[in-house]
Amino acid sequence: MSNHKNPKPTPFSHPDPNDEIRRLNKIIDALMNRAERSMSSQGSDFSLFQTALMLEEKVTNRTRALEEALRDNERINRDLFRTTVEMQTEIKERQRAQVALTESESRYRSVTEAALDAIITIDEGNRISFVNPTVEKIFGYSRQSMLGQPITLIIPNQAPASTSGSLADYLSSQIGRLNREHLELTGRHRDGYDIPLELSFGEFETGGLRYFTAIARDITERKHAEALREGQYHILELIASDTPTEETLEALLRFIDHQHSDGRATIVLLADDGRTIERTLAPTFPDQYGNALCGLKTGPNAGSCGTAMYFAKPVVVSDVQESPLWAPYRNLGETFGFRACWSTPIFSAEGEVLGSLAIYHPDVHTPSAEEQKLVASAVHLAGIAIQRSRTEARIRHMAHHDVLTGLPNRTLLEDRIEQALAVARREDCQVAVMLIDLDRFKTVNDSLGHHIGDQLLRLVAERLQACIRRSDTMARLGGDEFVICMPALHDPEGPSRLAEKIISELSRYFTVDDLELHIGASIGIGFHPTDGDTPNDLLRAADAAMYAAKDRGRGNFQFFTQELNRQAHDRLMLITQLRQAIERQEFVLYYQPLVDIHEGRIVGAEALLRWQHPERGLVAPDQFIPILEETGLMVTVGEWVIDAACRQNAIWQADGVPPISLAVNLSAVQFYRSDILKTVQSALQRHQLDPQWLTLEFTEAVLFEETEPVIRTMHRMKQIGVGLALDDFGTGYSSLSYLQRFPVNRLKIDRSFLRDAEEHDGSADIINSIIRLSQSLGLISVAEGVETSTQLALVETLGCNEVQGYLFSKPIPADEFTRLLKSGLPSTLPLMCNH
Numbered sequence: 105m106s107n108h109k110n111p112k113p114t115p116f117s118h119p120d121p122n123d124e125i126r127r128l129n130k131i132i133d134a135l136m137n138r139a140e141r142s143m144s145s146q147g148s149d150f151s152l153f154q155t156a157l158m159l160e161e162k163v164t165n166r167t168r169a170l171e172e173a174l175r176d177n178e179r180i181n182r183d184l185f186r187t188t189v190e191m192q193t194e195i196k197e198r199q200r201a202q203v204a205l206t207e208s209e210s211r212y213r214s215v216t217e218a219a220l221d222a223i224i225t226i227d228e229g230n231r232i233s234f235v236n237p238t239v240e241k242i243f244g245y246s247r248q249s250m251l252g253q254p255i256t257l258i259i260p261n262q263a264p265a266s267t268s269g270s271l272a273d274y275l276s277s278q279i280g281r282l283n284r285e286h287l288e289l290t291g292r293h294r295d296g297y298d299i300p301l302e303l304s305f306g307e308f309e310t311g312g313l314r315y316f317t318a319i320a321r322d323i324t325e326r327k328h329a330e331a332l333r334e335g336q337y338h339i340l341e342l343i344a345s346d347t348p349t350e351e352t353l354e355a356l357l358r359f360i361d362h363q364h365s366d367g368r369a370t371i372v373l374l375a376d377d378g379r380t381i382e383r384t385l386a387p388t389f390p391d392q393y394g395n396a397l398c399g400l401k402t403g404p405n406a407g408s409c410g411t412a413m414y415f416a417k418p419v420v421v422s423d424v425q426e427s428p429l430w431a432p433y434r435n436l437g438e439t440f441g442f443r444a445c446w447s448t449p450i451f452s453a454e455g456e457v458l459g460s461l462a463i464y465h466p467d468v469h470t471p472s473a474e475e476q477k478l479v480a481s482a483v484h485l486a487g488i489a490i491q492r493s494r495t496e497a498r499i500r501h502m503a504h505h506d507v508l509t510g511l512p513n514r515t516l517l518e519d520r521i522e523q524a525l526a527v528a529r530r531e532d533c534q535v536a537v538m539l540i541d542l543d544r545f546k547t548v549n550d551s552l553g554h555h556i557g558d559q560l561l562r563l564v565a566e567r568l569q570a571c572i573r574r575s576d577t578m579a580r581l582g583g584d585e586f587v588i589c590m591p592a593l594h595d596p597e598g599p600s601r602l603a604e605k606i607i608s609e610l611s612r613y614f615t616v617d618d619l620e621l622h623i624g625a626s627i628g629i630g631f632h633p634t635d636g637d638t639p640n641d642l643l644r645a646a647d648a649a650m651y652a653a654k655d656r657g658r659g660n661f662q663f664f665t666q667e668l669n670r671q672a673h674d675r676l677m678l679i680t681q682l683r684q685a686i687e688r689q690e691f692v693l694y695y696q697p698l699v700d701i702h703e704g705r706i707v708g709a710e711a712l713l714r715w716q717h718p719e720r721g722l723v724a725p726d727q728f729i730p731i732l733e734e735t736g737l738m739v740t741v742g743e744w745v746i747d748a749a750c751r752q753n754a755i756w757q758a759d760g761v762p763p764i765s766l767a768v769n770l771s772a773v774q775f776y777r778s779d780i781l782k783t784v785q786s787a788l789q790r791h792q793l794d795p796q797w798l799t800l801e802f803t804e805a806v807l808f809e810e811t812e813p814v815i816r817t818m819h820r821m822k823q824i825g826v827g828l829a830l831d832d833f834g835t836g837y838s839s840l841s842y843l844q845r846f847p848v849n850r851l852k853i854d855r856s857f858l859r860d861a862e863e864h865d866g867s868a869d870i871i872n873s874i875i876r877l878s879q880s881l882g883l884i885s886v887a888e889g890v891e892t893s894t895q896l897a898l899v900e901t902l903g904c905n906e907v908q909g910y911l912f913s914k915p916i917p918a919d920e921f922t923r924l925l926k927s928g929l930p931s932t933l934p935l936m937c938n939h
């Protein structure tokens with residue numbers, strides 16, 4: 105406020121000077137008017153004039169004085185205004201400062217009141233002078249009871265000795281240090297437990313006294329989280345470093361126990377059946393406890409763990425003496441000193457229950473949120489550890505077992521044979537290795553699909569397993585081959601008895617997907633020491649013997665012989681040579697005429713495969729076709745046959761000879777393992793041959809399983825105009841249903857009937873029936889293997905339509921057949937038309 109020591113007249117009490125001047129001027133004007141008027145009427149009135157002049161001077165002076173006063177007044181007004189404004193500003197500032205102070209105080213109050221951290225002020229003497237409400241919450245004392253008390257009440261001395269142990273000194277020593285805000289100290293709750301604290305603080309002075317204000321944060325949760333993380337890392341390290349699972353799980357249990365001094369943690373593991381407790385890990389319990397749990401089943405009322413695993417949900421039993429879940433096991437609680445038990449299932453990543461983690465408490469207890477968090481994390485880690493060990497075990501198992509049947513695979517088998525050989529050498533006994541190959545399995549697998557084939561193999565494995573002893577090892581080598589190793593053999597008859605049992609067991613039908621499947625087994629047996637001294641030798645011997653069994657008509661067993669050894673070797677050679685034959689195009693077709701009995705002329709021919717072997721000369725198909733079929737090479741060779749036959753027939757037609765239908769043989773594998781329809785269509789197209797000049801011959805093996813795809817393919821063949829002939833009719837199942845369901849045009853009567861017909865009436869009867877059957881179904885009957893006039897006469901009499909056999913011609917090369925086609929059959933043949 106400005107200081108005016110000499111007060112001036114206040115402008116507000118003074119009359120307006122302008123009014124006064126205006127009033128004086130009016131008087132002067134009036135006087136002057138009177139003087140002028142008297143001068144003009146009576147002469148001059150001097151005194152009046154003088155009075156006016158004097159008055160005017162006075163007025164002038166007065167006016168000056170007034171003007172000066174006016175200026176003064178204005179200045180005073182300005183000063184006053186400024187002073188007033190200054191005063192008002194000062195007042196407003198004071199008011200604002202007051203408001204700000206009040207606001208700041210209330211803000212401070214509300215901040216300290218609401219702060220989640222404890223705010224504590226101590227004086228230099230370490231006495232508490234201020235606490236916010238959070239201090240009450242954290243330390244359990246009332247505010248009032250803390251004020252004036254030494255700080256050691258809530259933060260016991262823990263400062264280094266260099267700072268005399270007092271908190272104030274300690275804090276003072278930390279002032280100016282870079283990391284002082286990260287000061288960690290331990291507080292003490294009224295109930296006596298420790299509270300980890302993180303402190304940040306500042307100092308201030310008032311009234312010449314020094315104070316410290318500390319903001320203390322309760323970091324119990326963070327410390328727990330850190331400990332938990334530390335524990336997790338440790339367990340994960342154990343898992344990663346391939347520590348045995350049980351050791352890892354026990355470390356996990358120790359960690360949980362450490363986190364909860366009152367609790368005792370255990371883990372139970374389920375067996376593969378997912379229902380039985382297989383193993384208990386309870387390091388803080390006596391062994392009897394773990395033993396008592398092993399073998400128990402999960403269920404809706406099976407204690408905490410059994411129930412938790414049954415429902416795949418955590419089960420909290422705060423008092424085992426009261427819970428109905430513990431009714432059957434109450435004595436366990438008393439014997440092993442626990443009252444509460446809560447159990448949490450351990451899951452695999454796929455959600456499968458692997459086991460359960462339980463925490464036992466000596467008193468009635470319900471888990472806190474903190475405990476639940478710990479268990480959730482522990483259960484997760486346990487899941488990883490258990491699953492990892494199971495995965496490893498599974499990988500180990502897979503490396504040594506067949507995935508489909510679960511039987512040992514070749515690796516494990518060889519290992520077992522090796523062990524058996526070692527024992528046999530020591531104890532001077534024998535080892536038998538038996539190779540079982542399923543008969544007709546390939547047909548089932550190819551025709552009904554792998555899904556059925558796989559199921560069948562599993563059933564076979566089960567039946568075989570039931571035949572062997574525990575000391576025997578049974579393995580699957582892949583495909584339909586099973587091997588049994590019989591170690592420490594003292595009874596030389598043992599392997600034959602087992603082989604007979606297996607053959608009889610596998611000849612019983614199997615039911616897969618409501619289908620009745622008939623297979624069989626051919627078995628080869630090799631012995632140590634006679635047939636080999638290594639797993640490989642013995643397997644090779646058994647393999648050779650198995651092929652011998654197959655050659656003898658399947659469904660039997662053979663022992664290995666040196667002769668078989670040679671044959672097995674030859675077989676391997678043959679496979680190699682056949683592969684080369686395909687590459688080197690060593691196959692050729694021979695043609696055998698098909699004669700119409702009534703017209704006496706060649707109406708068709710059968711294309712028959714030959715192998716022009718560079719050393720062995722011409723090889724007949726029965727020497728190599730079975731191997732082509734077994735190895736799958738028949739698909740490639742069969743495609744070549746179809747193509748070559750179509751090409752040759754097109755050449756004949758182009759040559760102008762009367763067109764004939766050329767028949768090619770199809771193997772079952774060609775039906776199942778290739779797109780036969782496409783092969784046929786493209787061959788016809790490639791050689792511009794009308795489909796009516798091609799006939800496909802197949803045996804009943806193709807029809808073994810009447811699958812829809814095979815029936816569909818045949819109908820498509822018929823639709824495009826290709827002829828279909830059923831070969832070797834009468835030798836297989838010869839079911840009438842085949843003939844109804846498959847659209848064949850020709851029935852070829854197997855030549856064995858004709859061969860036997862002269863000696864057995866039965867065969868002639870069969871030929872007769874087949875011809876009748878063909879007639880009734882509107883099919884062309886063909887008699888195969890006609891070698892003599894008598895045979896020809898027989899089939900002719902019985903009404904057969906067509907004949908094929910050495911009587912007319914053996915299978916001959918293409919050029920010879922061309923000549924035969926052109927010349928026609930010799931008229932000397934006893935054909936009806938020649939009579």
Ligand SMILES: Nc1nc2c(ncn2[C@@H]2O[C@@H]3COP(=O)(O)O[C@H]4[C@@H](O)[C@H](n5cnc6c(=O)[nH]c(N)nc65)O[C@@H]4COP(=O)(O)O[C@H]3[C@H]2O)c(=O)[nH]1
Binds near residue numbers: 696725768891911
């Ligand atoms: N004893 C005697 N035999 C006669 C007479 N007339 C014909 N044969 C023989 O009977 C067989 C007829 O063929 P298949 O029954 O289809 O039986 C054929 C057929 O199943 C198969 N085969 C031949 N070529 C092929 C082919 O290209 N593919 C397929 N998948 N199989 C073929 O090989 C089998 C044997 O063929 P091949 O040795 O050529 O034997 C031929 C033929 O030489 C006769 O009067 N007396």
